Amino acid sequence: MPNLNSQQREIIKRSQKSVSWFLSNFGRIKHPSAGVLPFKPFSYQREAIKCFRNHRLNIFRKCRQSGISKISGAFATWFAMMHSHKTVLIVSRRNEDAMGFLRDHIVFLYEHLPPWMKEIWKPKKQNEHEIIFPNGSRIQSLTSHPEVLRGNAASLNIIDEAAFIQGMDTMWAAGWPTLQHGGNVIVISTTNGIGNWYWSTWTDAEAGVNGFNPILVNWWDMDWAIEYRDSISNEFKRIAPCDGLKKCSDKKEISRYGPYWSPWLEDQYNALQDQGDGWKFEQEILASFIGSGNTVLSKEALAHVQTTIKEPEQKIVGYQTYVHPVSGNVEDLNFDFDEVDQGLWVWKRPVTGGKNISPHSYVMGVDIATGKGRDYSAIEVFDIDTMEQVAEFMARCLPRDLVKYIDRIGRWYNCALAIVERNNGGDTLIDSLRYDIMYPRIWRKKEINDKPRSNSSGQRSLKVSQYGFSTSLASKPKLNKFLIDFISANNEEGYKIYSSRLLKQLQIYVRKRDRTGRDTNKTEAEDGAGNFDDLVIACALALIGTSDALSVGEGNLIPISSNNDFDIKDPTHNNQSQEHYLGKGGQSLLMPLTIVPDDMSDVSKEKYLEQFATQLGGIQVNNGGPIVSPTKQYYER
Numbered sequence: 189m190p191n192l193n194s195q196q197r198e199i200i201k202r203s204q205k206s207v208s209w210f211l212s213n214f215g216r217i218k219h220p221s222a223g224v225l226p227f228k229p230f231s232y233q234r235e236a237i238k239c240f241r242n243h244r245l246n247i248f249r250k251c252r253q254s255g256i257s258k259i260s261g262a263f264a265t266w267f268a269m270m271h272s273h274k275t276v277l278i279v280s281r282r283n284e285d286a287m288g289f290l291r292d293h294i295v296f297l298y299e300h301l302p303p304w305m306k307e308i309w310k311p312k313k314q315n316e317h318e319i320i321f322p323n324g325s326r327i328q329s330l331t332s333h334p335e336v337l338r339g340n341a342a343s344l345n346i347i348d349e350a351a352f353i354q355g356m357d358t359m360w361a362a363g364w365p366t367l368q369h370g371g372n373v374i375v376i377s378t379t380n381g382i383g384n385w386y387w388s389t390w391t392d393a394e395a396g397v398n399g400f401n402p403i404l405v406n407w408w409d410m411d412w413a414i415e416y417r418d419s420i421s422n423e424f425k426r427i428a429p430c431d432g433l434k435k436c437s438d439k440k441e442i443s444r445y446g447p448y449w450s451p452w453l454e455d456q457y458n459a460l461q462d463q464g465d466g467w468k469f470e471q472e473i474l475a476s477f478i479g480s481g482n483t484v485l486s487k488e489a490l491a492h493v494q495t496t497i498k499e500p501e502q503k504i505v506g507y508q509t510y511v512h513p514v515s516g517n518v519e520d521l522n523f524d525f526d527e528v529d530q531g532l533w534v535w536k537r538p539v540t541g542g543k544n545i546s547p548h549s550y551v552m553g554v555d556i557a558t559g560k561g562r563d564y565s566a567i568e569v570f571d572i573d574t575m576e577q578v579a580e581f582m583a584r585c586l587p588r589d590l591v592k593y594i595d596r597i598g599r600w601y602n603c604a605l606a607i608v609e610r611n612n613g614g615d616t617l618i619d620s621l622r623y624d625i626m627y628p629r630i631w632r633k634k635e636i637n638d639k640p641r642s643n644s645s646g647q648r649s650l651k652v653s654q655y656g657f658s659t660s661l662a663s664k665p666k667l668n669k670f671l672i673d674f675i676s677a678n679n680e681e682g683y684k685i686y687s688s689r690l691l692k693q694l695q696i697y698v699r700k701r702d703r704t705g706r707d708t709n710k711t712e713a714e715d716g717a718g719n720f721d722d723l724v725i726a727c728a729l730a731l732i733g734t735s736d737a738l739s740v741g742e743g744n745l746i747p748i749s750s751n752n753d754f755d756i757k758d759p760t761h762n763n764q765s766q767e768h769y770l771g772k773g774g775q776s777l778l779m780p781l782t783i784v785p786d787d788m789s790d791v792s793k794e795k796y797l798e799q800f801a802t803q804l805g806g807i808q809v810n811n812g813g814p815i816v817s818p819t820k821q822y823y824e825r
Contacts, residue, residue: 192304192308196304199213203266203270204270207237207241207262207263207266208229208234208237210266211227211228211229211262211266212226212227212228212229214301214302214305215227215262215297215300216296216297216300217255217258217296217297218292218296219414219416221416221418221425221427222414222416222425222427223416223419224300225414227258227262227297229259230255230410230411230412231411232254232405232409232410233255233256233259235403236248236256236259236260236403237259237263239401239403240260240263240372240374242401243401244370244372244373244399245372245373245399245400245401246372246373246374246375246400246401246403247374247375247386247389247390247393247400247401247402247403248374248375248376248377248403248404248405249377249379249390249402249403249404249405249475250376250377250378250404250405250475251378251405251406251407251410251472251473251474251475252378252472252473253410253429254405254407254409254410256376256405257289257293257348257376258293260293260346260374260376261278261289261292261293261294261297261346262293262297263374264276264278264293264294264327264344264346265293265294265297265298265327267325267343267344268321268325268326268327269298269309269321269323269325271323271325272323272324272325273323273324273325274324274325274326274343274344275325275326275327275328275340275341275342275343275344276325276326276327276328276342276343276344276345276346277328277330277336277337277340277342277344277345277346278290278327278328278329278330278345278346278348279330279331279332279336279337279345279346279347279348279353279359280329280330280331280332280348280349281331281332281348281349281352281353281354282331283331285331285348285349286317286329286330286331287316287317287329289329289346289348290316290317290318290319290327290329291316294319294327294329295314295319298311298319308322309321309322309323310322313326317329317330328340328342332353332354332355332356332359333359334355334358334359334362335359335362335363336359336363337359337360337362337363337364337366337367338362338363338365338366341366341369341371342371343370343371343372344371344372344373344374345367345371345372345373345374346373346374346376347373347374347375347376347377348376348377349376349377349378350375350376350377350385350386350389351377351378351379351380351381351384351386351387352377352380356384356385356386357384357385357716357717360385375389375400378471378472378475379471379475379476379477380471381471381477382477382483382695382696382714383696383713383714383715383716383719384716385716385717387477387696388716388717388718388719390402390477391688391692391695392529394688395529395688395689395692397527397528397529404475405475406475407429407453407473407474407475408429408430408433408447408448408450410429410430411429411430412428412429413426413427413428413431414426414427414428415427427452428452429450429452429453430450430452431450431451431452432450432451432452433448433449433450434448434449434450435447435448435449436448436449439488443487443488444457445457445474446474446476453473456469456473457469457473460472460473477695482698482699482700482701483694483695483696483697483698483699484668484671484672484694484697484698484699484711485671485672485675485694485697486672486677488677489672489675489676489677490691490694490695491677492676492677492678492679493675493685493691493694494691496684496685496686497685497686497687497688497691498535498686500533500534500535500580500686500687501534501535501536501537502533502534503531503532503533503534504523504531504532504533504534505523505524505531506522506523506524507520507521507522507523507524508520508521508523508596509521510592510595510596512625513595513599513625513626513627514624514625514626521592521593521596525583525584526584527584529582529689530564530582530583530584531581531582531583532579532580532581532593532597533579533580533581533687533689534578534579535576535577535578535579535686536571536574536576536578536579537578538550538578538600538601538602539571539573539602540602547602548571548572548573548574548602549571549572549573549602549605549737550569550570550571550572550578550601550602550604550605550737551569551570551572551604551605551607551730551731551733551734551736551737552567552568552569552570552594552597552598552601552604552605552606552607552730552733553566553567553568553607553725553726553727553728553729553730553731553732553733554566554567554590554594554606554607554608554609554726554729555567555609555659555722555723555725555726555729556587556590556608556609556612556613556614556617557584557612557722562584563584563720563722564582564583564584564720564722564723565581565582565583565584565585565587565590565593565722566580566581566582566722566723566725566726567579567580567581567582567593567594567597567726568580568690568723568726568727568729568730569597569601569604569730570683570730570731570734572734572737575682575683575684576683576684576686577683577684577685577686577687577690578601579597579601580687580689580690580723581593581597582689582722582723587613587616587617587620588620590617591617591620591621591624591625592625594606594608594621594627595621595625595627598627598629599627603627603628603629604629604737605629605630605631605733605736605737606621606627606629606630606631606733607631607656607657607729607730607732607733608621608630608631608655608656608657608729609656609657609658609659609725609729610654610655610656610657610658610659611658611659611660614656615654615656618630618655618656622655630655630656631655631656631657631732631733631736632652632653632654632655632656633652633653633654633657634651634652634653634736657729657732659725659729661709661710664710664711666732667725667728667729667732668711668728670728670731670732671694671724671727671728671731673731674731674734675694683731685727687723689723690723690724690727693713693720693721693722693723693724694724696713696714696716696719696721697711697712697713697714697721697724698711698712698713698714699711700712
């Protein structure tokens with residue numbers, strides 16, 4: 189290192205401590221219209237620097253012209269210059285992008301430093317893809333390929349325009365074992381649809397389940413102004429995105445511009461329209477995740493759902509006591525799962541009724557997985573009275589365990605009407621719910637028979653189908669119609685959705701097209717690793733049953749019971765309270781006598797009622813009909 193005076197040594201010390209101070213005093217940037225400008229980091233750029241230093245993994249969702257690539261490149265330059273023997277790896281989708289990032293955001297900054305600084309850090313090696321400083325630190329800028337992260341272990345990794353890198357999920361999976369040893373990561377990108385690695389990683393980061401720190405930069409965060417005199421027209425120019433900023437008020441404005449408008453935004457909108465790239469406005473300026481443009485729910489409905497998302501009141505964890513409603517056996521039901529994003533989320537606990545309060549009605553949609561693949565079993569619970577989502581369960585579990593989760597959650601929510609998927613082994617599960625668990629309320633399709641009865645004058649009978657709902661190519665339009673009709677863009681209409689897990693799946697639930705762009709009549713999750721629609725199907729199934737979900741009060745349960753002991757609580761909840769509740773014959777053990785299936789033989793019906801009588805402990809069966817003789821404990825209650 190050359191001889192330095194005291195002032196220069198002090199400058200280096202201060203530069204080592206503060207990235208912002210170093211850039212504000214010695215940094216330069218290149219603007220396409222204004223030329224070379226002092227690098228004065230904007231407020232959100234300074235916040236980004238703090239994130240780089242406080243979080244190992246950072247991911248941006250940004251609009252264009254926000255200067256995120258510049259601040260990331262400047263941070264990488266500072267990091268390599270001020271720390272010895274560090275490696276910075278920059279990954280871009282194309283070779284020209286890789287060379288451009290190094291040239292514009294690394295080399296340009298170095299070349300515009302004061303001469304004495306350039307002398308200290310004069311590169312030992314420099315080419316279009318690499319710069320090596322005398323302190324042993326290097327910055328490489330390479331084209332993406334599956335082994336680039338694994339084969340080039342780095343202290344700091346910058347992935348530029350990650351949403352546009354083909355095979356990004358493969359590259360990340362290959363490099364993750366290397367990154368786990370301590371390499372920091374900055375992911376930069378504008379949005380590029382749904383279903384890809386970048387979209388999935390961002391949405392998981394927002395949900396707090398993958399370790400990434402999400403950094404959102406909206407266009408209205410760009411509170412800067414650049415003023416200059418145009419060298420050709422000699423006119424004074426000012427670029428200031430937030431000049432004239434106003435909040436959009438009517439639906440047309442919001443649909444076109446988002447929540448805010450400014451003259452700068454109008455210029456961006458018109459320029460892209462004139463270029464024939466109007467679709468890029470949402471992607472590059474509004475930073476919206478737009479996919480194939482073929483989502484089942486409208487853009488407006490999805491945007492509205494995003495405003496209602498909130499954290500659950502409780503995420504049920506640990507072992508919960510489960511009392512088998514027929515045998516009375518007590519066991520522990522595990523609500524801990526391997527993945528953080530699995531489990532039971534609760535936004536509103538059940539309203540069971542009380543003084544001057546009627547019990548609420550609930551409906552529960554159940555989508556079934558085999559338990560052996562990568563898909564999930566899902567349960568969605570909605571309150572019919574308040575028209576809102578109250579609970580959600582998602583997990584990889586075997587069908588025999590799913591039956592218990594359905595029974596536990598459903599009985600807790602006032603014996604919610606369960607609309608269960610019939611296919612994928614659903615018919616077997618439904619039989620288990622009906623005969624083994626004796627769950628009281630399982631949905632079956634009901635419709636008026638078109639043909640009048642032969643012994644009546646024009647009267648038509650009620651025709652009922654099998655229990656559960658069969659999801660197929662033919663029935664998907666009906667499911668989709670309920671989603672569209674019941675999840676609205678209007679705050680005054682439709683059901684309120686609170687789950688970030690469900691929103692994520694709604695955003696990738698699309699009408700599929702073939703390679704020529706023609707509609708295939710299929711609706712499912714967008715192609716991509718980690719994309720599922722299990723919660724969407726469970727939601728649609730629940731909505732189908734909303735018109736049939738009558739209130740479960742005391743009138744249709746025998747004997748009359750009102751008891752609040754049955755509750756899902758924390759892991760400290762012990763077996764004694766459940767065993768005590770079992771002895772009292774509480775509501776979780778009761779079922780309406782009217783659900784005896786009409787398609788059963790007389791012998792099976794009698795056996796079915798005998799099971800129910802044994803369950804209640806005070807009912808005898810005589811000639812196929814129940815005689816109610818409540819127990820002593822019932823009168824004492």
